[in-house]
Amino acid sequence: MSRPSSWSIARHRGPEGPLTGYKIAYPMISADSRRVGFNGVALGRTQVYGQVADAVCIQSPRHHPPSSWCDCGFYCFHTLEDARDLACDPQYQHCVLLEIAASGRFVRYELGLRYARQTVRTVRLGRCGCGRMSTALADGGPGVVGWRRLHPVCGLCAGPRPVLTLAAFATLSGGVTVCSDQAGDDPDAVFAPLAGVADDVDEASLVPLLSAEVALLQARLDQVQSRLEQLTHRSE
Numbered sequence: 001m002s003r004p005s006s007w008s009i010a011r012h013r014g015p016e017g018p019l020t021g022y023k024i025a026y027p028m029i030s031a032d033s034r035r036v037g038f039n040g041v042a043l044g045r046t047q048v049y050g051q052v053a054d055a056v057c058i059q060s061p062r063h064h065p066p067s068s069w070c071d072c073g074f075y076c077f078h079t080l081e082d083a084r085d086l087a088c089d090p091q092y093q094h095c096v097l098l099e100i101a102a103s104g105r106f107v108r109y110e111l112g113l114r115y116a117r118q119t120v121r122t123v124r125l126g127r128c129g130c131g132r133m134s135t136a137l138a139d140g141g142p143g144v145v146g147w148r149r150l151h152p153v154c155g156l157c158a159g160p161r162p163v164l165t166l167a168a169f170a171t172l173s174g175g176v177t178v179c180s181d182q183a184g185d186d187p188d189a190v191f192a193p194l195a196g197v198a199d200d201v202d203e204a205s206l207v208p209l210l211s212a213e214v215a216l217l218q219a220r221l222d223q224v225q226s227r228l229e230q231l232t233h234r235s236e
């Protein structure tokens with residue numbers, strides 16, 4: 001996010017209420033699986049914040065973010081499109097989109113805000129790594145002390161792995177709305193399964209598939225067995 005040519009810090013107050021912004025973050029779950037939160041992608045990567053949070057400065061405890069001579073504070077874009085664009089960067093592939101309400105002191109930039117207090121209103125899940133729309137959150141590997149990172153996944157890629165449903169994430173977050181990021185374009189209008197390729201492999205079709213494979217394997221084993229017997233008899 002570009003810095004303004006001149007700093008203009010203003011305290012937001014008054015009838016228009018908190019300002020709406022958009023950002024990306026990693027969804028997190030606490031080590032005891034009792035709480036969920038969000039982990040920033042740039043500054044504050046070591047911190048996890050909840051639905052409502054006040055920015056803290058990791059450089060100095062002597063001032064309140066956003067300080068005019070420091071880069072502390074929460075950041076957000078003015079538009080969902082800008083946040084969505086950033087989420088396309090490979091290093092942010094497993095991020096989710098947040099719609100937030102910014103309050104308290106803030107600095108306004110051309111593309112967004114740097115501000116003191118944040119309330120996460122909505123979490124939007126993007127696509128799974130396979131390209132399908134994500135429908136749940138699964139354990140995603142790297143975390144920070146006390147927190148594990150979650151990755152958005154589709155049902156097919158999640159497979160038998162345990163997942164956190166969107167409803168469960170919403171409950172643990174304390175009231176954030178969680179949904180799939182369907183807004184904007186209609187992905188199905190551009191991307192669609194190839195003709196003749198199953199869109200989804202459910203258990204009903206998976207079981208006969210596996211049975212067929214097991215039957216084939218059994219037949220092959222019988223063949224090897226009889227061949228072995230033939231060879232054994234021949235050598236006697």
Ligand SMILES: [Zn+2]
Nearest residue numbers: 057067070072
């Ligand atoms: Zn600071």
Ligand SMILES: [Zn+2]
Nearest residue numbers: 128130154157
């Ligand atoms: Zn997938």
